[in-house]
Every structure is written in structure tokens, then in C-alpha cells.
Amino acid sequence: MSTAWHMDDELAADYARGRTGPTLAASVEAHLLACAACRGKLAPEVPRARLDRVWDEITAAVDAPRPTSFERLLRVLGVPEHTARLLAVTSSLKPAWIAAGAVALLFAALASGETSRFGTLVFLAVAPILPVAGVVLAYGRGADPAHEIAFAAPYSVVRLTLLRAAAVLGVCVALALVIGLAVLGDGGLMAVWLLPALALTTLTLALAGWLDPLMSGGAVAALWFAGFAAVAVYEVRPVLFGSVGQLASLAVFAVSAFVIFIRRREFS
Amino acid sequence: MNDTVVVDDVSKSFGRSRALSGLSFTARKGVTGLLGPNGAGKTTLMRLLATVLAADSGRVRLLGWNPVYDRLEIRRRLGYLPQEPAYQRGFTVFEFVDYVAILKEMVDRRARHDEVRRVIGEVGLADVSGKKIRTLSGGMRRRVGIAQALLGDPELVLLDEPTAGLDPEQRLRFRALISRIGENRTVLLSTHQTEDVAALCERAVVLKDGRCVFAGTPEELRGVARGRVWQSPRRAGVLSWRTGEGDFRNIGSPPADATLVPPTVEDGYLLLLDGDKVEAAV
Numbered sequence: 001m002s003t004a005w006h007m008d009d010e011l012a013a014d015y016a017r018g019r020t021g022p023t024l025a026a027s028v029e030a031h032l033l034a035c036a037a038c039r040g041k042l043a044p045e046v047p048r049a050r051l052d053r054v055w056d057e058i059t060a061a062v063d064a065p066r067p068t069s070f071e072r073l074l075r076v077l078g079v080p081e082h083t084a085r086l087l088a089v090t091s092s093l094k095p096a097w098i099a100a101g102a103v104a105l106l107f108a109a110l111a112s113g114e115t116s117r118f119g120t121l122v123f124l125a126v127a128p129i130l131p132v133a134g135v136v137l138a139y140g141r142g143a144d145p146a147h148e149i150a151f152a153a154p155y156s157v158v159r160l161t162l163l164r165a166a167a168v169l170g171v172c173v174a175l176a177l178v179i180g181l182a183v184l185g186d187g188g189l190m191a192v193w194l195l196p197a198l199a200l201t202t203l204t205l206a207l208a209g210w211l212d213p214l215m216s217g218g219a220v221a222a223l224w225f226a227g228f229a230a231v232a233v234y235e236v237r238p239v240l241f242g243s244v245g246q247l248a249s250l251a252v253f254a255v256s257a258f259v260i261f262i263r264r265r266e267f268s
Numbered sequence: 269m270n271d272t273v274v275v276d277d278v279s280k281s282f283g284r285s286r287a288l289s290g291l292s293f294t295a296r297k298g299v300t301g302l303l304g305p306n307g308a309g310k311t312t313l314m315r316l317l318a319t320v321l322a323a324d325s326g327r328v329r330l331l332g333w334n335p336v337y338d339r340l341e342i343r344r345r346l347g348y349l350p351q352e353p354a355y356q357r358g359f360t361v362f363e364f365v366d367y368v369a370i371l372k373e374m375v376d377r378r379a380r381h382d383e384v385r386r387v388i389g390e391v392g393l394a395d396v397s398g399k400k401i402r403t404l405s406g407g408m409r410r411r412v413g414i415a416q417a418l419l420g421d422p423e424l425v426l427l428d429e430p431t432a433g434l435d436p437e438q439r440l441r442f443r444a445l446i447s448r449i450g451e452n453r454t455v456l457l458s459t460h461q462t463e464d465v466a467a468l469c470e471r472a473v474v475l476k477d478g479r480c481v482f483a484g485t486p487e488e489l490r491g492v493a494r495g496r497v498w499q500s501p502r503r504a505g506v507l508s509w510r511t512g513e514g515d516f517r518n519i520g521s522p523p524a525d526a527t528l529v530p531p532t533v534e535d536g537y538l539l540l541l542d543g544d545k546v547e548a549a550v
């Protein structure tokens with residue numbers, strides 16, 4: 001395809017001065033990548049330094065990975081480029097997973113409508129578990145097939161894990177807030193599950209120091225649902241979301257974070 | 269001394285199975301081949317040197333650092349190709365190597381991308397750098413693994429069975445590539461193919477049941493079988509197989525009238541592995 005035509009002097013001069021339209025420029029650039037003769041023709045038209053810079057940018061643009069929309073969003077939020085790339089490869093931050101999470105929340109929210117016997121309880125039970133599932137996916141062996149290579153790299157495994165967990169938590173909280181407010185429309189209700197979500201996620205990470213992440217996440221979810229059911233049987237508005245529950249969540253979070261901190265070497 | 273890798277009396281067990289038991293050897297700049305049958309402990313040793321595993325006992329020094337205390341310093345100077353590595357499915361070659369480059373603390377995007385392009389070029393994959401890894405052949409995938417191991421010009425390169433499953437032509441290209449890498453670095457390469465060692469290693473270490481049973485040059489490994497390989501019309505010796513010409517090639521203690529033939533590195537290796545049987549037959 002690239003040998004069907006070559007640049008004549010006029011086109012070279014136009015391109016060098018930026019007088020070609022974007023479509024023609026793109027096609028010239030595609031051709032330049034494959035044709036050394038035309039690159040040579042362009043050289044006298046452009047100051048050397050500028051040519052080198054243009055050339056660098058072209059090769060960089062051609063084979064460098066295109067940032068995903070999630071990555072671009074992170075960049076906008078001020079996350080550095082390399083960190084955004086590390087986060088973007090996390091499976092539970094992929095559009096498919098986020099969509100699945102949104103659907104799960106949506107059903108939970110709909111099931112929590114006025115007609116349900118337990119009211120908003122279904123939503124409150126599901127919302128804090130979503131980030132746990134996300135973290136299990138982000139941290140499990142299957143999530144990073146090249147984990148053996150990642151282990152041997154200088155980047156801290158704990159840091160990588162916490163970074164991904166934080167991103168997953170952030171995405172889940174944003175999702176649950178938006179869906180909860182849209183479907184249930186109760187702002188106060190939206191605040192009560194934040195601390196339990198943080199506690200359960202941190203507990204999952206802390207337990208993952210001993211257990212397989214899937215086991216750890218499963219254990220935390222089972223614990224949560226059991227506790228939730230037990231409390232829900234006795235009270236309509238469960239203690240879990242009252243001040244007792246909030247304090248307990250805070251305690252679980254603090255202990256789990258401490259465990260992660262002192263065992264940070266064992267993680268890698 | 270100039271030893272860049274020192275392993276001294278190292279043991280490692282998984283539950284009740286002992287993968288390494290009292291292993292000692294040293295390596296320096298150049299390519300050192302780790303030979304051993306399946307289960308000899310090669311991968312366990314590689315993972316230990318890659319700081320992915322910790323030894324139960326014994327001492328290890330890598331590039332002058334102790335992996336127990338200076339893990340980060342070692343990781344900053346290390347390139348590691350695990351045995352049968354898996355890659356992220358949807359990644360292109362460039363994306364995967366770029367991902368590893370970030371994990372290797374290369375922060376500046378422009379410089380990092382230049383380095384990624386350099387290592388991809390070095391293994392001859394520049395043409396497919398935008399292709400998804402899952403569409404590549406096994407040999408090309410192996411080269412992706414080598415490319416990431418070269419990021420940042422590491423002083424110590426660990427390659428766990430990089431030639432397994434390659435066809436003869438790919439093997440040749442690999443050997444050329446690996447010996448080029450070994451010109452100014454310490455390369456440790458595990459394999460169970462003696463031809464790899466004969467063709468490209470300056471030194472060979474033979475592992476058996478988690479112990480070092482030989483360390484020396486490939487020529488010295490060949491020397492192990494000197495005077496102990498002969499050809500005869502009948503089966504004899506401890507190890508014996510029919511050659512293309514119809515004669516038997518025998519390894520062991522030759523009879524007085526035997527027609528001795530020059531040994532190969534393979535003969536020396538086989539003799540080491542079955543040494544107890546050979547001694548018993550004397």
C-alpha cells in the first residue's frame with residue numbers, strides 16, 4: 001500500500017509547513033513510516049531538530065498503547081501516567097466488570113423498593129460486598145497472569161495491591177452512590193454503608209496474606225451476610241448501620257490496616 | 269572474587285518434599301547453564317535467585333547483595349524469565365513490555381517507551397510490536413518473555429528453560445541472542461538439553477535431587493565420560509543404545525578390548541546422573 005505513490009517536492013514542502021489538511025497529513029505520515037526515500041525528501045524541508053521531534057512523536061503514537069478511557073479519566077483526576085496504566089490493566093476496572101457491578105447494584109436497588117418486606121436492606125447488604133468482589137478479582141492469581149514477573153520487579157507488591165484496591169473501592173462507591181441516589185433517592189442512607197465497605201475491603205486484603213484471595217473474599221462475604229441476616233431478623237433498621245455498626249466497622253478497618261502494615265514484607 | 273552469584277548450602281522444602289538440599293555453587297559474568305532432569309530443583313533455584321522465594325536455610329549473595337535484606341537492590345538489577353510464563357491475554361507486545369517497564373520503576377513515559385522499543389528490537393520483534401500476544405507463535409511469545417527480562421539493562425539475567433518447546437531453527441536464533449546477552453552480564457539459563465549448554469555456556473552446573481553434582485566448563489563435563497564411552501556390536505555398559513550405524517554406544521566401565529570413542533557433553537551428563545549405577549557395576 002505504501003509504495004503506490006511517493007511524495008513529490010510540492011507535497012513535501014506543504015507537509016513540512018503544515019499546509020496539508022489532517023486527512024492528507026495522516027496519509028503522508030502512514031507512508032513516511034514505511035518509506036525511507038520520502039523521509040529523506042522531507043529532511044531538507046524541515047529543520048533537523050523539528051524533524052526529529054516530529055518523528056519521535058510519530059513512532060511514539062504508532063506503537064505506544066492508546067490510553068483507555070478509564071486511563072484518560074484517571075489522568076484528568078491527576079493520577080500520574082504510569083500509575084494510571086497499572087490501574088487500567090486491573091480486570092475489575094475493565095468496562096465489562098464495571099457494567100456487571102452496576103447491574104448487580106441496580107437490581108439490589110430495585111429490590112429495595114417500598115414493596116419489599118426488608119425495604120432498603122437488600123441494597124445495604126449488597127453495596128459493601130461489591131468492592132470486596134472487585135478486590136478479589138484485582139488481586140487474585142488469575143488477575144495478573146504475569147504475577148511471577150511482577151513479583152520479581154522492584155515495584156512494591158503491597159503498594160500495587162493497595163493502589164488497585166483503592167481504585168476498585170473508588171469506582172464501586174461512585175457506582176453505588178449514583179445508583180442508590182437515582183433509584184432510592186435517600187442521601188442519608190447512602191452514607192451508612194461507606195464505612196462497612198471500607199472495613200470489609202481492608203479485611204479481605206488483610207486475610208489474603210494467609211488465604212487465597214478468593215477464599216478470603218468468600219469468608220468475608222459469608223461473615224457479612226451471616227451477621228447481616230442475624231441482625232436483620234431482630235431489627236428493621238439494623239444495628240449494623242447504626243453508631244454501633246459504624247464504630248465496629250472503624251475498628252475492623254483499623255485492625256486490618258495494621259495487620260497489612262506489619263505483614264507488608266510477607267506480601268511480596 | 270568476581271563471583272556475581274554465590275549459593276552456599278541452600279535448602280528449600282515444600283511441605284515434606286525437599287526441592288533443594290544443601291545446594292552450593294557460584295557463577296560469574298557470562299552464560300552459566302543449569303542442567304538437570306525434571307524435578308532436580310532448577311525452577312526452585314531460579315525463583316530463589318529471583319527473590320520470589322526465600323530459602324529455608326543457607327546463604328545466598330547476588331551481585332554482592334543479600335536477598336534477605338537487600339531484595340529491592342537485587343530486583344533493580346534483575347531480569348527474570350519464569351518457566352512457562354503467562355501473559356495478559358489482550359495485551360499487545362508493546363503494552364505487555366511497557367507494563368513490566370512500569371513495574372521496573374521506569375516512570376518517564378518517553379524514556380520508558382524508548383527502552384521498550386529497544387528491547388523489542390533486540391529480540392527481533394519490532395515488526396509485531398503492535399500485535400496481540402495471543403496471536404503470536406510459541407517461539408515469538410518466548411522472545412517477548414526475553415525482551416521484558418532485558419528491560420533496564422539488568423546485571424543478572426535468569427532464564428528458566430527458555431529453549432523448551434522450540435524447533436531447531438528457533439533454538440539456533442535463541443542461542444545467538446542469549447550469547448549476545450551474556451557478553452557483559454551474568455546469565456543463568458536452566459535447561460535439560462545438553463546441546464544448549466555445549467553450544468553457548470561458558471560454565472555448566474548440574475543439579476540432581478536438589479544438589480550440585482558438577483560445576484565446571486562444558487569441556488570438563490565432557491571429560492567426565494572420557495575413557496568410558498565405547499562402541500560394540502552387542503549391548504554393554506550401564507547405559508547403552510543402538511546408533512544409526514547399527515552398533516551400540518555404551519557408557520560405563522569398558523571391557524579391556526573396547527573401541528573407545530570420544531565422549532560428548534551429553535555422555536558426561538548421563539554418567540553424572542546415573543553415576544551410582546555406574547559405580548555399582550564396576
Ligand SMILES: Nc1ncnc2c1ncn2[C@@H]1O[C@H](COP(=O)(O)OP(=O)(O)O)[C@@H](O)[C@H]1O
Nearest residue numbers: 282285287304305306307308309310311312313
Ligand atoms: N510450589 C511448589 N509446591 C510444591 N512442590 C514444589 C513446588 N515447586 C517445586 N516443587 C517440588 O520441588 C521439586 C523440584 O522442582 P523444580 O524446582 O520445579 O524442578 P525442575 O525445575 O528442575 O524440574 C519437585 O519435586 C517439585 O515437585
Ligand SMILES: [Mg+2]
Nearest residue numbers: 310311312351
Ligand atoms: Mg523447571
Ligand SMILES: [Zn+2]
Nearest residue numbers: 006007035038
Ligand atoms: Zn515514498
